Amino acid sequence: MTQKKEEDDKVRLDKWLWAARFYKTRALAKTAIESGKVHCRGERCKPGKEPHIGDEFQIRQGFEERTVVVQALTIVRRGAPEAQALYAETEASIVKREAAAEMRKAGSLGMTTDGKPSKKQRRDLFKFRGNSNDE
Template structure:
């Protein structure tokens, strides 16, 4: 993998190059918002990641635990970006289980969709009578 001039890369730039975030600004905002932890602690966007360090990265509903395998300051294709890190087996299992629960509807309220015109009128009648 290509490294920067002196082998030093900012954490926000590495997260962007590893394709965890679409832009460096989003990566920086996530780090500042406490969504990225290194050794169990919050870190700064200017932190220099080291090979073998373990990061916990939260994006949306998913939380990944990854080990840094290579450093890069250049954003390339997804297959090359996946060579920069290795996700732990426990992290993959947790994400797959959480995705299965979300897909099954266990984490949210499931409805039949929007009410029909008749159902909306019945709701309005009920609310006006109750109030």
């Protein structure tokens, strides 16, 4: 039993991200870390970094960016409720993520206000207004 405890103390960052269910495979977690999508204290990490309880990580996945604090360490991937107990997302991160999601829903992410609209934006405007392009 004590050996299991020692193993959990020495966990690699890519294994922890996989066990916490941020990525489906360990290879995807490693690729994300190497491509700079995971930061610890504002700096890029390496896949072999050992996270410690209380460490804060910024994790980017697609449009979402989360700031999480490590609550527990494990190398075993379990169900989602148990995986969510491994970390706590900061309040500022939750607010920022929800605001970004609302902006994406509103459609303001792809629209620019400078200059004239692109061809795709113009077609979307015509479709939205119900006009045809023949006018």
